[in-house]
Amino acid sequence: MIGSNVEIAAQKLAQGEVVGMPTETVYGLAARIDIPEAIEKIFKTKERPFFDPLIVHVHSTEQAQTLTTMWGDVTKALAKKFWPGPLTMVLAKSDKVSDVITSGLASVGVRMPAHPVALELLRTVNIPLAAPSANKFGKTSPTSAKHVQTEFQKEDIYILEGADCEIGIESTVLLVKENPHNAELSILRAGHILQSEIEEYLELEELHFEFLTKVDKKESPGHLKHHYMPDIPLVIVNSCREEPEIVEIVNQRLQELPDVVEDVKIVKPQNGVKTFSELRLSSDPVVAARELYGKMRSVAEEGHDFIVFYKNDLHQGERWSAIFDRLNKAASLII
Ligand code: TXA
Ligand code: MG
Numbered sequence: 227m228i229g230s231n232v233e234i235a236a237q238k239l240a241q242g243e244v245v246g247m248p249t250e251t252v253y254g255l256a257a258r259i260d261i262p263e264a265i266e267k268i269f270k271t272k273e274r275p276f277f278d279p280l281i282v283h284v285h286s287t288e289q290a291q292t293l294t295t296m297w298g299d300v301t302k303a304l305a306k307k308f309w310p311g312p313l314t315m316v317l318a319k320s321d322k323v324s325d326v327i328t329s330g331l332a333s334v335g336v337r338m339p340a341h342p343v344a345l346e347l348l349r350t351v352n353i354p355l356a357a358p359s360a361n362k363f364g365k366t367s368p369t370s371a372k373h374v375q376t377e378f379q380k381e382d383i384y385i386l387e388g389a390d391c392e393i394g395i396e397s398t399v400l401l402v403k404e405n406p407h408n409a410e411l412s413i414l415r416a417g418h419i420l421q422s423e424i425e426e427y428l429e430l431e432e433l434h435f436e437f438l439t440k441v442d443k444k445e446s447p448g449h450l451k452h453h454y455m456p457d458i459p460l461v462i463v464n465s466c467r468e469e470p471e472i473v474e475i476v477n478q479r480l481q482e483l484p485d486v487v488e489d490v491k492i493v494k495p496q497n498g499v500k501t502f503s504e505l506r507l508s509s510d511p512v513v514a515a516r517e518l519y520g521k522m523r524s525v526a527e528e529g530h531d532f533i534v535f536y537k538n539d540l541h542q543g544e545r546w547s548a549i550f551d552r553l554n555k556a557a558s559l560i561i
Contacts, residue, residue: 228371230387232343236350238384244268246360246374247283247347248388249339251312251396251418252367252519253374254283254357255383256347265326265356271381274363275489278448279328280356281314281335281397285348290336293354295320300409300433301402307427310340312397312418316445327356329447337397343388359396360385364490366456366556369394369519376523393418394516395552400424401445409435414446416548418515452490452555454519456526459493459558460505460533467561473499475561476532483558493558499531507535511545518549522556532558 228246229235235245239257242264247256255272257264259282269276284290287305291297294317304315319334328334339345348355359367360374368374369391374383398417403410413421421437428435443449461476480494503525507514525533535553554560 227382228375228385228387232346232350232386235347235384235386239264239351239355242267244271244383245347246371246383246385247344247355247357248341248371248386248391249283249344249357250341250391251339251393252369252391253360253371253385253388254344254355255360255374256283256355256357258351258353259323259327259356260353262324262326265324268356268358269326271378271383272358272361272363274358276326277329278358278363279331279335280358281337281399282323282327283344283348283355283357284336284338285345285352286338289354290338293320293323293334293336294318296402296404298404298406298409300404300411300428300435303428303431303433304400304402304424305338308419308424309338310345311338312340312393313337314397314399316399316401316414331445331447333401333445335399341388343386347386364453364455366454366522367396367519369516373520373523390520392516394518394520395548398548401441407434409433410438411435412438412441414441414449416544416551418548420544422544450488450490450555452487452492454522454552454556455490455493455558456522456533456556457493458526458530458532459495459499460522460535460553460556461502462535462537462553462557462560464537464560472502472534472561476502476559479559479561495531501530502532502534503528503530505533505535507549509540511543511549515545515549518552
């Protein structure tokens with residue numbers, strides 16, 4: 227059920243229910259971190275494997291500090307500059323955070339969302355809320371309350387209404403390992419906040435840090451090859467090809483795909499494909515990010531067999547690379 231009553235949402239959360247929560251990036255499926263059954267309900271509702279850790283949402287830096295044993299100068303500066311906002315910092319976890327939330331890792335992802343309804347809910351509950359994106363595991367993320375409702379039709383979930391998400395792709399996930407002399411940073415998931423913006427700010431503040439590009443797979447278990455998949459196959463077309471040729475190649479190659487990769491079911495029709503819809507995005511990457519998931523869902527409903535996205539030379543730069551991180555994972559094929 228979609229509603230706008232924060233009190234009802236808070237009551238449901240207190241009863242151990244999961245609740246749909248708007249944020250500026252995508253909608254989340256929230257539960258209180260102090261109710262273990264509610265946290266388990268997130269995994270069950272999303273059909274998410276327990277190896278993929280959850281992000282914890284807070285309303286203040288004071289509340290964030292209760293979740294971590296590490297709050298050095300770099301962490302503090304990043305929180306001051308980018309919170310509330312689409313930056314998740316992965317920090318050493320405190321004992322307030324259960325192993326189920328972090329999938330057994332010694333770190334926890336923390337973020338303060340910049341959405342008035344999310345902040346109001348967080349303040350009302352006054353307990354941090356774990357919230358992954360409110361979609362079934364491996365599927366397209368939701369950017370409207372309606373999307374969440376469609377995703378969880380069979381479940382009776384209260385979804386807080388909060389208009390369409392302004393940013394449209396998930397937060398930047400930044401691993402922060404700080405000691406008194408230095409901070410090692412790694413981008414685990416690209417997002418609206420760019421590495422160049424983080425660098426620029428920390429340099430301005432004259433803080434010591436270095437960006438590491440190689441990340442141990444164990445530190446980022448949710449980094450999978452496929453994710454965000456629409457209900458029909460998405461095909462990214464890299465080079466100039468005629469439509470009949472695209473259909474022919476897709477028919478050939480879809481049959482060769484595995485059924486499942488890293489627990490994510492690959493979207494592929496059983497009986498061949500004939501026609502496709504085109505996914506068109508704005509040439510401005512900020513607008514394209516906002517449109518991405520909503521359009522991926524709507525073109526999948528146009529009645530064709532698959533979706534084509536044409537990659538072109540203008541899709542360059544840091545902002546587009548966050549969008550292509552999503553598109554490449556959502557695609558069944560790249561040709
Ligand atoms: O914008 C967002 O971040 C949205 C909204 C709802 O806040 N949330 C979101 O959550 O995208 P989710 O669960 O769909 O994606 C979180 C990502 C996953 O890839 C997960 O593996 C990673 O963050 N993550 C969470 N905690 C982590 C940790 N302790 N170490 C490494 N990666 C972590
Ligand atoms: Mg997600």
